[in-house]
Amino acid sequence: MQQNLEPPSVENKQQDLEPPSAGNKQQDLEPPLCDDLCAIEIILETSVTEEKPFGKTETPDSDFNVISPKPSQFRAKFFPLATDKQWNSWRWQIQNSYTNFKTLSAILDISNIEDFDFLSKSRKLPLRITPYYASLLHDKPKDYALLKTVVPSKLELVVSPGEESDPLHEESMCPVNNLVRRYPDRVLMLSTGFCSVYCRYCTRSHMVLKDKKHYGVKAWENSIDYIRNNPQIRDVVISGGDPLTMPEKHVEFLLSSLRAMPHVEVIRLGTKVPMVLPQRITKTFVNMLKKYHPVYMSIHCTHPDEITPEVVEATKRLADAGVVMGSQTVLLQGVNDNVETIKELMHRLLKVRIKPYYLYQCDPIPGSSHFRTPVSKGLEIIQGLRGHTSGYAIPHYVIDTPGGGGKIPLLPEYYQGRDGEYVVMKNFEGKIYKYYDPIK
Ligand code: SF4
Numbered sequence: 001m002q003q004n005l006e007p008p009s010v011e012n013k014q015q016d017l018e019p020p021s022a023g024n025k026q027q028d029l030e031p032p033l034c035d036d037l038c039a040i041e042i043i044l045e046t047s048v049t050e051e052k053p054f055g056k057t058e059t060p061d062s063d064f065n066v067i068s069p070k071p072s073q074f075r076a077k078f079f080p081l082a083t084d085k086q087w088n089s090w091r092w093q094i095q096n097s098y099t100n101f102k103t104l105s106a107i108l109d110i111s112n113i114e115d116f117d118f119l120s121k122s123r124k125l126p127l128r129i130t131p132y133y134a135s136l137l138h139d140k141p142k143d144y145a146l147l148k149t150v151v152p153s154k155l156e157l158v159v160s161p162g163e164e165s166d167p168l169h170e171e172s173m174c175p176v177n178n179l180v181r182r183y184p185d186r187v188l189m190l191s192t193g194f195c196s197v198y199c200r201y202c203t204r205s206h207m208v209l210k211d212k213k214h215y216g217v218k219a220w221e222n223s224i225d226y227i228r229n230n231p232q233i234r235d236v237v238i239s240g241g242d243p244l245t246m247p248e249k250h251v252e253f254l255l256s257s258l259r260a261m262p263h264v265e266v267i268r269l270g271t272k273v274p275m276v277l278p279q280r281i282t283k284t285f286v287n288m289l290k291k292y293h294p295v296y297m298s299i300h301c302t303h304p305d306e307i308t309p310e311v312v313e314a315t316k317r318l319a320d321a322g323v324v325m326g327s328q329t330v331l332l333q334g335v336n337d338n339v340e341t342i343k344e345l346m347h348r349l350l351k352v353r354i355k356p357y358y359l360y361q362c363d364p365i366p367g368s369s370h371f372r373t374p375v376s377k378g379l380e381i382i383q384g385l386r387g388h389t390s391g392y393a394i395p396h397y398v399i400d401t402p403g404g405g406g407k408i409p410l411l412p413e414y415y416q417g418r419d420g421e422y423v424v425m426k427n428f429e430g431k432i433y434k435y436y437d438p439i440k
Pocket residue numbers: 194195196197198199201202203204205208240241242271272300
């Protein structure tokens with residue numbers, strides 16, 4: 001291996017974390033993360049068995065310093081004892097996340113969710129929302145777009161034809177555990193099964209359903225050895241789960257291991273953290289990333305309301321550190337399925353130096369039919385963008401094909417066929433034009 005990590009801290013192991021109190025109580029626990037991450041069990045909805053002061057070594061990491069008015073008001077109401085430093089600490093945010101209906105009902109009107117018990121026992125995907133992201137949902141109507149993406153619904157229990165737990169058949173494309181090789185020159189490394197929020201439409205819901213652990217160094221070693229022994233691999237995506245929920249030294253372990261291989265040209269991090277836990281983007285973290293360029297980041301963004309002052313700061317830090325950012329957005333019914341919302345999102349992303357990259361048709365995981373739009377809706381949105389805004393603002397609309405066929409881009413019918421020696425095309429206004437293109 002490239003690098004030895006410090007031994008796991010005994011005191012960090014086996015922490016039982018309590019869900020956040022809707023009242024005043026703040027947790028000052030070490031994060032649920034250590035070196036031998038396989039050994040960690042984050043037991044939710046149980047009482048705290050061991051309380052520790054916030055580790056001194058962690059406080060210098062909390063150099064995030066933006067709290068906008070809405071999160072600030074939310075903190076004053078629901079976490080009045082939390083200091084700026086705590087609120088701005090990504091570890092504090094993870095430890096104080098909302099993980100059950102009882103605590104969530106104190107901050108949101110979830111009265112339209114009948115039969116909590118049934119839903120709690122039946123649902124496959126865990127509930128987890130950071131206090132920061134919860135502050136964006138508080139006081140919003142039940143059908144608020146961002147709320148629908150992270151708050152469980154009974155509709156998740158409706159399984160429809162064509163849905164399956166691993167629709168992309170990634171498990172059948174793993175030469176070693178947690179490493180997906182769908183294409184010859186690039187691989188997807190599944191580094192963790194933990195996320196700071198759980199999106200209700202998650203393609204990898206089968207992986208993140210335990211909400212309990214990072215995979216750990218031992219599991220990563222197999223993937224790293226495989227990449228080292230396969231020099232045709234030039235591009236590695238580190239995803240999960242969400243790799244940015246891991247401590248710096250673990251992310252650095254992966255980056256340094258990969259960067260030590262001359263054939264690995266590009267490293268990409270797939271994450272939603274900058275949108276839901278912007279406090280994670282500390283100066284320490286971005287300074288670490290700088291050492292391993294070129295580092296790309298594919299950021300999962302859903303809606304223009306996610307681009308808050310906190311996110312502006314986080315993305316500024318990443319862009320200034322030379323991280324090349326692209327967006328990944330899932331097209332979701334009742335959330336972002338119209339031209340205006342997607343256009344506004346893409347414009348805001350460009351302003352924070354994230355290049356719109358993919359607009360995904362929602363994958364058919366079990367219980368996701370209420371999120372899926374007809375494919376014609378995606379085409380309509382692309383048609384509503386092309387020619388009506390700058391090309392930089394237009395993502396590729398793709399279907400990640402069920403069964404493992406990879407991403408297939410879909411375009412409205414601009415190409416109309418041939419007329420003798422001419423190619424016939426339709427422009428964004430629906431007018432027909434011809435291009436001389438003799439057949440040789
Ligand atoms: S952040 Fe990504 S991996 Fe995690 S739940 Fe959302 S879509 Fe799934």
